[in-house]
Structure formats: structure tokens, C-alpha cells
Amino acid sequence: MASDPFRAPRGTRDLLPEESWLQRHIERVAERLTAAYAYREVRPPLLEETRLFSRSLGEQSDVVEKEMFTIPPRAEGSASHTLRPEGTAGVVRAYVQGGYAKRAPFQKWFYFGPMFRYERPQKGRERQFDQFGVEALGSDNPLLDAEVIDLACRFFEALGMTEGLEVRVNSMGDPEDRAAWRSILISHFEGQVAERCEECRRRYTRNVFRLLDCKNPRCVELSASAPPLLDSMSAPSRLHHEQVLGALQALGRKVQVDTSLVRGLDYYTRTVFEVHYPSLGARSALCGGGRYDGLVEEVGGPATPAIGFAVGITPTLIALEELGLPPEADVADLKTPGVDLYVVAVGEEERAQALQLASRLRASFDDGSVTIDLDLRGRSVKAQFKAADKARARAVLILGPEERAAGQAVLREMGSGTEERVDLDGSALEEAVAAALAP
Ligand code: HAM
Helix, strand or coil, X not given: CCCCCCCCCCCCCCCCHHHHHHHHHHHHHHHHHHHHCCCEECCCCCEEEHHHHHHHHCCCCHHHHHCCCEECCCCCCCCCEEECCCCHHHHHHHHHHCCHHHHCCCEEEEEEEEEECCXXXXXXXXXXXXXXXXXXXCCCCHHHHHXXXXXXXXXHHHCCCCCCCEEEEEECCCHHHHHHHHHHHHHHHXXXXXXXXXXXXXXXXXXXXXXXXXXXXXXXXXXXXXXXXXXXXXXXXXXXXXXXXXXXXXXXXXXXECCCCCCCCCCCEEEEEEEECHHHHHHCEEEEEEECCCHHHHCCCCCCCEEEEEEEHHHHHHHHHHCCCCCHHHHHHHHCCCCCEEEXXXXXXXXXXXXXXXXXXXXXXXXXXXXXXXXXXXXCHHHHHHHHHHCCCCEEEEECHHHHHCCEEEEEECCCCCEEEEECCCCHHHHHHHHHHCC
């Protein structure tokens, strides 16, 4: 044995078959919901040019400053690449590259997949983690903001999380609003910056908004008196914000307006929101998102408003576990998948034919609705029946020497115990199996 065994890299983990069913369940819920809301899937690459992220997320964001997994240029004159730390930048790049702004500017897209951030691994935070995200491009209508927030809330509801979540909404205004607010905040914090944590002191000159979402208890206290952007926001931005809140109210969505919510990525404009599960403490955001009306242009396309969000699957899994979710009935088929038909070979001579028949039946039920298994380890008939029982097989197809000689097999329904001999020629076998497995 190797003295230094191989391990998954720090901050990553194996999703083994005993655990992957839960992820599959979440993906299934996301697929169902996005279909209901008329979103289509997009799958950009996991790698993008590094400059795409520095340009769109902001040179001063934590992600770009400290958390990117970057591969330096492989040859002189070639570009540096980065494993995507988030999905929005790549989706916007794909939208621009695909020429959508001209031919079909309004698009509602979703994605599911791994993101990479060099963070300190801790509860709910990993270096490789999955996100479920949506991006709706091509409209600045506040009703779209409301639909996107509604979809995020519904996602958690569909997972059974009907209580204990907080939906926090704020507006970051337009770039002009933010420029004015930046000066207001710089003067406001000037007198207290020395009292704040090291991170805040560093951020004061680089990205003063981030002082507002510092989690250090003393800094939280000091931020309480900061003038909110809402007080100095331009009339159109304020109207947009009010219309979003009004549309959410009309949808029956209870949200909290949280003026300290600023988000960690630079591309946001106007609406920003997060869904929190407060019992997770400082890192309680399960989902974050907002508008990024300037990003398509920043990435090289024509000015195109857009909004989206991403759910972190890791913290969502922790919240689900704490809540004792999902209900067993919702996931029984994924958690302990059974076998519908088990093919048993009685003697050595029948083993190859058992595989042939299994393959033939698998081809005829290839919509995934029927699971067929057989022994591939040369085990005894007794062990094969035991395996069929353990897999809760609903029917067993038995191939013995006598049946083989007659060109037949025996089909036994496990529930009723009834048996019939079936001809292997023609389609009698497929029909008998379909009848035996009919719900
Ligand atoms: P974000 O807030 O950086 O936004 O990430 C969204 C969610 O991903 C977070 O709320 C958190 O649940 C999860 N997350 C972030 N980092 C980690 C990590 N290291 N380990 C586990 N989970 C993590 C974005 O990524 C934006 N692209 C969202 C967006 C889409 N905005 C507009 N469209």
C-alpha cells in the first residue's frame, strides 16, 4: 500500500453513489422548475480566459483577488485561463459570442455544474462546489426581477423548505447612483475606519461598499448608521426598486428589504437579492443574485439588461439535512433504486444467453423505465435468487438447460409467485415482461 495514499484535493469531495442521489434529486427539482418557468439549459465550458472574470467580477472582488484557480499561458502569446469561479460571466460571454443580442435578445437560461474558488474550506464552503443558476437576458422590466426571485423561492419550496428562509432584497442603483453613494460612504466611514477590522481597512479605499457586509460584530455595529443607497438613489432606480417590491407582493412573496446587502461581485446594478438560511451563521446565503445591466456591454456585446441568481448546492444540502428533508417518498426511487427484472442462469451453459437476453430486453425498454440486472460473477443459482430478492426484483427470468433446449425461458412474477414459460422467438418475451412489470 502506498505510504502516502491519494486523497481528493482539499476543499473537494467525492460524491459517492450512497450520496449522489440527493444531488440528483436537487437537479431533478431544478429541471422541473426551470421547465415550468420556460428556461432552457446552457452549458458553457468550465474554463474561460482569466481576463473575462477580472473584467466582469471586478479586479477588487475577493474572488478575483484571492480565489481564482488560474492556469498560466501554456505557450508564448497564448492566454491565461481560469476554472470558472461562478457561472454568470461565462453565460454572458456565450450570449455575446452566440450573437443573441441581435437575433433573439430575450433569453431565459439555466445551468447546473461545478464552480471553483480557492477559499478556506469550512462548513458549507468548498473549493469545488456546484451551483444551480439562472440568467434572464434582454429585459429591464421589474416583472422579470420578480419572476426570477419567485423562481429562486419556489426552488427551495419545491425541496420542502417552506419555513425558516429569509429572502433579502436591496437595490444597488445605477452606476451614477453608486458613484455618488461611494463618496457619501467614504466620508461617512472616514471617522471610524481605524476602529474597524483589518479587512475593512483594506476595503475602505478599494471597495467601500463591502464595509457594509462585513460580518465582524463590531463592524456590523459601526455600519448600522451608514446612509443607505436608497436615500440618495435616482428616481428611475427608485421606481424600479418599488415596482419589483410591488410585483413580489402581488405574487404573495414576503421579502425583507436589507439595505446592507451589497453582494461581493462588481457587476450588479439595481436589484440584488439573497436567500438565507439563518441557522448556518455567517455563511448563511443559499442563493445570491441580482441585475447586471452593464455586463453584456462590458463583455463586448450591445447594451443589454439582465438578471439572474445562483444557488449554492453545498449550503443547501446542509440546510436540507438540518430540516430532515427531503421526505423519503420524494426520493425513494433515487436513494435505493430497485431492479425490475433479474435474469437467472441455472447452469454454466446459460450464462452467455442470460447476458444476451438481458441486453435484448434492455434495448426494448430503453426509455430508462425498466432496470434489468443479472449475475456477472459466476455465482450459484441460489446466490442469484438471493441477489434478485435483495434488489427487490419484481420479476425473474429463469434460463435452465431444459428451457434452453426448447427455445424458452420461465418468467416468474415475484409478487404473486406465478410462473409462465415464454418463447424466446419473436416478441413473446418482450410482451410477457411488459405485462409482468406493468404497474
Ligand atoms: P455568489 O453569491 O458568489 O453569486 O454565489 C452564489 C451562491 O453560491 C452563494 O450564495 C453560496 O450559496 C454559493 N457559494 C459561493 N461560494 C461557495 C463555496 N466556496 N462553496 C460552496 N458554495 C458556495 C454568484 O456566483 C453569481 N454568479 C450569482 C448570479 C447569477 N448573479 C447573477 N446571476
